[in-house]
Amino acid sequence: MRLTVEETGRAARFFADGIKRMASRPVRIMEVCGTHTVAIFRAGIRQLLPPEVELVSGPGCPVCVTPNEYIDTAIACSRCPDTVIATFGDMLRVPGSQSSLMAEKAQGADIRIVYSPLDSLRIARENPGKKVVFLAVGFETTAPTAAATVLQAEQQGLENFFVLSAHKLAPPALKAILAAPDSRIDGFLLPGHTAAISGLAPYRFVAEEHRVPAVVTGFEALDILQAIYLLLKQIAAGQPVLVNQYRRVVKSAGNPAAMRVLNQVYRPVDTVWRGFGVIAGSGLRLTAAYERYDAAAALPLVKAVSREPAGCRCGEVLRGLIVPAGCPHFGQSCTPEHPVGACMVSVEGACAAWYKYGQGRWHYE
Ligand code: SF4
Structure with a gap:
């Protein structure tokens, strides 16, 4: 069912107000997918959130x-x-x-x-x-x-x-994030397109084993806002479950x-x-x-010993430990024209998205 512009506005206000009401303590939500990172910036969702709700990117940009x-x-x-x-x-x-x-x-x-x-x-x-x-x-x-x-x-x-x-x-990377001693994720926005292929079962462990709320999410601004609202609701109630917000596309199987x-x-x-x-x-x-x-x-392949770019903090960005603006190269020696690391290259990369839409204005660690 398509919503009119007025209905969309009303729904967005309802979710944004609900998020503000429920955000009684700092929460860190990971948007796992690079497409979500870009959609969040493009829709200006960060500006609608109270300071208690922090969004960090995850390991969902394939490049x-x-x-x-x-x-x-x-x-x-x-x-x-x-x-x-x-x-x-x-x-x-x-x-x-x-x-x-x-x-x-x-x-x-x-x-x-x-x-x-x-x-x-x-x-x-x-x-x-x-x-x-x-x-x-x-x-x-x-x-x-x-x-x-x-x-x-x-x-x-x-x-x-x-x-x-x-x-x-995708699910094994979430397991790795949750198993890490420095993990500080209070909820996951899960990628709707991978779940559309694999179904919901591979993601159930997030809530069932780790007691972390998770919402399979679509890619429209309203989808994402609703998913954040649903995560806050679970966090406030202390009842983590896996919710499928993207039912119009993602089937359980x-x-x-x-x-x-x-x-x-x-x-x-x-x-x-x-x-x-x-x-x-x-x-x-x-x-x-x-x-x-x-x-x-x-093929007979001979390659040199690999090494990651010096000083690049892509790894921490991909694990949700820092936001791109926390990297000293960000916007200085690393830009989309002259990328130091992969996260500044892909259109779905967190560093590229922060550079294009945020320019480091939301700098927090
Ligand atoms: S891609 Fe660039 S800005 Fe991003 S972590 Fe690596 S060096 Fe820093």
Whole structure:
């Protein structure tokens, strides 16, 4: 049901007033997803909240959590003879340990921007003498499409298509945040699009095991405001549960067809996240039946030892320990034009969003 402008205004006022009324002590809410970070800024939601309610970003920007180790491996791939790298555009500018895909492209590497994994199949068909490596980055939302692309490669008999998987699962990162001794999160705005694929079950542990309120949230301003209201209500009542605010899209069982494809092609593995290190069972690697498409296994890759950018505090930003303005590089030596770390590169990166919309005006630690 679509609300009129007047109804939307009334609902927004109701939620904003309710949040103010219930905010009797400082609470820290994590918006897990980068899309939420941007939506919160664009809608001016921070300005509607009382000072007691603090919003911090989380590990839900796929480019941001992809560690330099992966960027360096992708760069090593791009240096292999007769190899084409197919990637989403925002991966290009992420600084690796010594170079970036953008710098490699400028020096002649064949790196092409794609808008869907399926574009890489076309490139593979048109270039039978070359190996085409798709950089598969993203969460439950994008992984099924990448998995379906592998199935199509098999159907089409393509032998020159490969996937370098950095796919990640969101719930294990939340487990890592909640298990950390420095965790100070009072409630989670959970990403509606990953839950639309996986369903609600993988997120139940947040309230059931850790007694932290959680709301699966849509991406309209009113969705987010309502979700914050629902979190405050749970916090005030001391009764943490998992609430699905985004019922018009997220079904309790998720999308079983997408999960079937995902589980056919990928298996969970331990993997490295920027700022977290290894998180058990949080990555996706091709199953044995599709291992021939795995670039990491099929291509002879030699890469240098990886290191994260000196002084970059992306890791703390992604764990909700500081806001971007708490990093001394923010807006000084690190800007979207000259990013030091991945969080300043992606349009969904917390540092990029704070720079674009906030310019550090909400500086608190
Ligand atoms: S402002 Fe730049 S250097 Fe600082 S945490 Fe963000 S990306 Fe890293």
